[in-house]
Amino acid sequence: MRKILVVGAGQSGLQLALGLQSHGYEVTLMSNRTADEIRSGRVMSTQCMFHTALQHERDLQLNFWESQAPRIEGLGVSVAAPGSWSEGPAARAIDWVGRLDGYAQSVDQRVKMAGWMETFAQRGGQLVIHGAAVGDLDYFSRAYDLVLVSAGKGELVSMFERDPERSPYSEPQRALAVAYVHGLGPRPEHPEFDAVRCNLVPGVGELFIMPTYTLSGRADILFWEGIPGGPLDAFQGVKDPNQHLALTLDLMRTFTPWEYERAAKAELTDAGGTLAGRYAPTVRKPVGRLPGGGLVLGVADVVVANDPITGQGSNSASKCAAAYLASILEHGDKPFDEEWMGQTFDRYWNTAQHVTKWTNAMLAPPPEHILNLIGAAGQLQPVADRFANAFNDPADFENFFYEPAKTEAYLAEVAGGPAA
Structure with a gap:
């Protein structure tokens, strides 16, 4: 029985750990938080997952919330008339909605990751609650056939070298601000089906609105992406969740009044329902070297971190986990050497490169x-x-x-x- 260590309990790490477990591998999962800590913590992402990514979950029978989460059947785009907000209420120059062939869904990662982590432990997986440092991995790596690093933040990421040819940006391209709310009304046009709404405000940024399933049931996510230094880059230093929501709504009133109209009764789902930050989109080399000479393979946003402007983070994480799982299963009992690690990443990059190219294009005017x-x-x-x-x-x-x-x-x- 091959022994595999997965460090990081997000979409990709948990999906991969559960997938390996179902095929009889001896899997250890390291998380820096317990399931209860995740569930009672702050929201982590917006995670609208489209059909292919959802199917990877279904294939592993991990789609536990599919019947409860809203079915997102469309994706709409609105574009504000340039400069219209400076002369009064902003006006739409473009407004349409496309229908999806297969529905999308969003499940709050606090719900999903906590649930998946508990499932992993119930199925006999070894769950270690410990924030891993490079030194820890150096020690652990000798006991495992393969170490996978799917913790996308912190010290571990520094083991993976930035790939300058695939990383055109060295600075964050958007300031991000998320709020989970109850009480958002439907769009008056097409109220009969749920859709993700992408509102583009030229020269200012973007507002995304999507239905989701959270700890308290059906909700909606309000997600501002602001060009750094612009009027949407206003959330740094805002610590109070209610102040964060008030600012979100105030910006909607100015830049997307057609969305603000349905937000009169919006209130936060919970005190942990807001998130703000920024990061530079980065592609890294997939193999990390430990001080003792061991090798580790980077997973999902450890190696390909795109800006969330195209909503691909959890989709890419699911696709990465599926590609890596297939590569591990096909490899049998052969050693997981550097050549195999490179080929395994290349298999994922075949799809990830399209996400990176498109995302970087959408960040530019x-x-x-x-x-x-x-x-x-x-x-x-x-x-x-x-x-x-x-x-x-x-x-x-x-x-x-x-x-x-x-x-x-x-x-x-x-x-x-x-x-x-």
Whole structure:
């Protein structure tokens, strides 16, 4: 029986640990918090997961909350008319919603990670509650066939070298602020189905709104992404959760009044329902070296950390866990050497590279052909639907998003006329 150590109990670490456990591996999971501490703590992410990522959970029979979580059937995009907020209430220049082929869902990670951790322990897994340092891993690594590091923050990440060729940004590109709320009304248009709402405010930032399932049931997430130094970069130093929500709503009133209209009764789900911070999007080399010569393999956002502007964090974590699980199972009883680690990461990078390329493109001011594409989606429903479904499969953006000629040809094809 092969012995594997997983350090970090997030989406990827837990999914991988439970997957390995189900195949008879002897798995030890290290977490710096207990399940109860996670459940009673602060929200960790926005985690809207699309069909492919959800299917990886279903394949392992880990979709415990699927019947309770709202089914997100669409993805809408609104664009504020540039500068309109400086002359009075902001106005929308673009507003549409695309339908998803397979529904998306969001489950508060406090609910999911606590539940999965308890399941891992109930199934006989060894759960170690301990904040791991590099020195700890140096000691533990000798007792395991493979050590996987999925703790995306703190000292352990420093073992993994930044890959400058794949990391165009060295500074945070957005200031992030999240609030989980009850009492948000439905959008007056399409109230019959749930949708993620992406509100783009040119030169200022973005507001994302998504239905979720949290400790107290159905809720919605309000998520501001502000360009650093701009008017949305206002949450640093805000410690009081109610002040955080008041600021969130105040910014909605100014920049997205069409969303603010349904927020009159919004109140925080709980005292831990807010989160603020920022980080630089970074791709790192996948193999970390321990002082004693041992090697560890980085998982998910340890090695590929994208800005959450495209909502891909938990999706990528699920896809990474699925790719790594397949590689481990296929490898049998052969040693997990550096060559295998590199090949295993490359298997994940085949999908992750599309996420990184798209996310980095969305962080930059949009070029004219992208504005044309987003505008055309308001008149051509197939364009809106394809854009929405590319959140599930970002590789599809290669076919119609990045190059002006491909975008033009695609729009001409959908409109039924020749390209200009």
